[in-house]
Amino acid sequence: MAAPLGGITGAAGPVLADDPALRGRPTTPEAVGDFSIAADAVIIASGGIGGNHELVRSAWPTRLGAAPESLLTGVPANVDGSMFPVAQAAGAHIHAPDRMWHYAEGIRNWNPIWPGHGVRILPGPSSLWLDAAGDRLPAPNFPGFDTLGTLGHLRSGGHEHSWFLLNERIISKEFALSGSEQNPDLTGRSVRRLAGRLGSGPPGPVADFLRHGEDFLAAATVPELVDKMARLEPAHALDAAAIGEVIAARDAQLANGFGKDAQLAAIRDARGYRGDRLMRTAAPHRLTDPAAGPLIAVRLRTLTRKTLGGLHTDLDARVLDASGRPISGLFAAGEAAGFGGGGMHGHRSLEGTFLGGCLFSGRVAGRAAARG
Ligand SMILES: Cc1cc2nc3c(=O)[nH]c(=O)nc-3n(C[C@H](O)[C@H](O)[C@H](O)COP(=O)(O)OP(=O)(O)OC[C@H]3O[C@@H](n4cnc5c(N)ncnc54)[C@H](O)[C@@H]3O)c2cc1C
Numbered sequence: 380m381a382a383p384l385g386g387i388t389g390a391a392g393p394v395l396a397d398d399p400a401l402r403g404r405p406t407t408p409e410a411v412g413d414f415s416i417a418a419d420a421v422i423i424a425s426g427g428i429g430g431n432h433e434l435v436r437s438a439w440p441t442r443l444g445a446a447p448e449s450l451l452t453g454v455p456a457n458v459d460g461s462m463f464p465v466a467q468a469a470g471a472h473i474h475a476p477d478r479m480w481h482y483a484e485g486i487r488n489w490n491p492i493w494p495g496h497g498v499r500i501l502p503g504p505s506s507l508w509l510d511a512a513g514d515r516l517p518a519p520n521f522p523g524f525d526t527l528g529t530l531g532h533l534r535s536g537g538h539e540h541s542w543f544l545l546n547e548r549i550i551s552k553e554f555a556l557s558g559s560e561q562n563p564d565l566t567g568r569s570v571r572r573l574a575g576r577l578g579s580g581p582p583g584p585v586a587d588f589l590r591h592g593e594d595f596l597a598a599a600t601v602p603e604l605v606d607k608m609a610r611l612e613p614a615h616a617l618d619a620a621a622i623g624e625v626i627a628a629r630d631a632q633l634a635n636g637f638g639k640d641a642q643l644a645a646i647r648d649a650r651g652y653r654g655d656r657l658m659r660t661a662a663p664h665r666l667t668d669p670a671a672g673p674l675i676a677v678r679l680r681t682l683t684r685k686t687l688g689g690l691h692t693d694l695d696a697r698v699l700d701a702s703g704r705p706i707s708g709l710f711a712a713g714e715a716a717g718f719g720g721g722g723m724h725g726h727r728s729l730e731g732t733f734l735g736g737c738l739f740s741g742r743v744a745g746r747a748a749a750r751g
Pocket residue numbers: 424425426427453454455457458459461462557558559685712713714715730731732733734735737
């Protein structure tokens with residue numbers, strides 16, 4: 380960015396070669412020329428840092444335990460924070476870089492679009508969630524309940540991976556995958572395909588993961604399943620008898636209607652809502668019920684996603700310097716600004732509302748830039 384004394388006066392940089400790569404795929408870094416544009420205002424809307432593991436690790440907050448050694452990449456490679464040092468060179472201050480939102484339910488995409496591509500499972504509540512040592516996660520860390528709380532719990536215990544234990548009945552009803560390419564019924568606006576989610580068997584993209592995904596294992600019995608889990612994670616082989624006991628203790632709570640298992644109570648509660656009962660939450664049943672299909676284990680790893688800290692702005696989206704003064708002509712919006720003003724939905728944010736903050740902060744920035 381051009382930043383002589385007095386503020387930002389435009390932007391300059393290399394022009395990259397044309398590249399026919401599909402959306403989300405990496406493109407060529409080959410420069411074929413330079414550009415320089417004079418402007419009264421520059422708005423940085425370059426996204427967050429989730430594609431840059433080094434940056435994620437270096438800013439990792441201690442409240443989420445130690446930074447993971449291995450991460451799956453949940454955002455396209457261009458979400459690399461590359462505009463942060465450019466803005467900093469122009470005097471911008473980065474606010475709360477340790478505010479971030481990542482998922483514990485990451486699986487490696489068998490059909491990747493970008494390097495290290497991971498996908499987040501959007502789970503219903505029934506899978507039994509075990510840490511890498513085979514211990515069941517404590518309430519309220521159930522699938523889909525408290526993203527940052529569960530991530531913090533696992534990372535504080537030093538677990539690089541965890542496991543969902545379930546069966547075919549649960550995966551068929553409760554697994555959805557995050558990402559436009561994983562939801563062709565929604566992105567293709569196909570009511571017929573959406574209605575297919577009510578049918579038996581897992582939705583197509585989930586079935587593909589069951590077939591091809593390196594993190595998915597299926598077996599008829601607990602010992603067979605645990606044996607396969609040990610082959611996938613040999614350094615953390617679990618004891619089949621101990622896992623059998625964890626499953627049996629959970630299943631025993633279904634023997635009568637007075638069970639005290641908090642997860643089973645939450646499942647029953649979820650089924651009180653007709654939408655969840657129809658499309659999202661399997662009726663409580665024993666995990667080892669042979670009629671519920673083979674047992675399934677899914678290995679989960681940390682998946683990077685959202686950036687809640689970023690370029691420090693005021694309520695007019697003007698980028699501030701370290702002393703809190705606006706840098707003339709420089710604005711920021713979206714994830715680059717921690718969703719505007721350094722975190723529009725607060726420290727822990729609110730699942731599913733990130734895009735709204737990005738759009739809203741973009742509107743604020745555009746209006747402020749137009750006012751001059
Ligand atoms: C798989 C997935 C699922 C999601 N699901 C949800 C959801 O359900 N609900 C929700 O609210 N949010 C969701 N999000 C988050 C939401 O999509 C993002 O927070 C939002 O898109 C960020 O918008 P943005 O405009 O700030 O950044 P981006 O959408 O990342 O756009 C940044 C743009 O800047 C470009 N860029 C970056 N660096 C440079 C550079 N140096 N020079 C030129 N251009 C550059 C990039 O190519 C990109 O086009 C999801 C994100 C992903 C990846």
